[in-house]
Amino acid sequence: MGCEQWRGKLDAYVDGELDLAEARVLAEHVRTCAACAAEALERVQMKRAVQTAGKRYVASAELRDRIAKSVTPKPARRAWHWQILAAPALVLLILSVATNFYMGRENARRQRVYSELADLHVAALASAAPVDVVSTDRHTVKPWFQGKIPFTFNLPELQGSEFTLLGGRVTYFAQTPGAHLIYQIRKHEISVFIFQDRAFEGRGEAAASLPAGVAHALSFNVENWTQDGLRYFVVGDVGTGDIQALSKLLQDAR
């Protein structure tokens, strides 16, 4: 058999999918043919590289716990008399654990919402084309979103302020389309995200209960509020004052 016929089988060979007899003959061939040996080596290296690179993501402990809990069978019933005595104590215990758990989870969820927005912000700025509609004119940017997102919004007049509008793009959060606007102030970029408020309901994202006021997430400042059924997020690495100033402009936009 010539090299050409072997080449077609190299993939199956390095994947361990050739039958024993065939694999043995191929191994023999590879030992004597430098070209095929190099090809086989390349494939093995490629497999290893994909394997190393592919083991990349680690789930949060919270998710693991949640799922483990959801698939754990309820323990079978035992004698019940001591349960009556223990019941009041158990209720108290459950209440306090649940409260703690709830607070902790709310906190974690809030952080998750914020860090996801921070990711969107950073990813947009890092991309070669941060915005899909490039314009400083709000009357160009706003109509561009028509038909791309299921709502409309008002953008502020920026004359007399230090902010400049750079443009916008369509973004997704929790599988919901929204508007992502990028503003600039003194070389700093600020992202403004606008989503439908009801998109967050029942999604367990807890965004509906995010407290007002500027929060910090991964060194970014984040402000959020709800207005006319829309949820606004302002994310940037500038100071609290600038975030609030831009938020005020957006809130007053007509």
Next chain:
Amino acid sequence: MKVPEKHVSAATFEELAMPLFDQLYNFARWLTQDTAEAEDLVQETYTKALRGFSSFQAGTNFRAWMYRILRNSFLSSRTGLKTMVAIDGETEESLLPAERTTPESILIEQLDRAMMQQALEELPVPSREILLLCEVEEMSYQEIAETLAIPLGTVMSRLFRARKALRDLLRKQADGGRDGV
């Protein structure tokens, strides 16, 4: 005392399914390219699998079954619908390797993890998923065929095509890097 049957199957499900948690999450995250979506997807997979566990045939491949549930859930999700493009001409694909002048060992030796991860991200989902199943999950062709619900021959041609696409991407990256210097 006889333990009710329901409890037996639940205990078995937990024992079978929880060891797969880390790899299922990694796979989900690669598919969705998004943390929250991946978490939802894994949660959905476990919920559906637990519910459908009674219909799971003992003796068939549990891992492939779990991956198939995860993948089907992904396909019916919003992101999945968008990313999963049909692969045409799949069956006619020749299994002969493309002509190459030199082996690419040198290219791969220079490869770092980040470059490979970027290339994997850029691959279309059908190519990305089959490479992950083969190399990361170390599934056999048979297991991949069960997971993706495609014939064995298609596994081979799709894998071949995915590897070629990955090489092309890496080569492009390497050339791009060189031009940039």
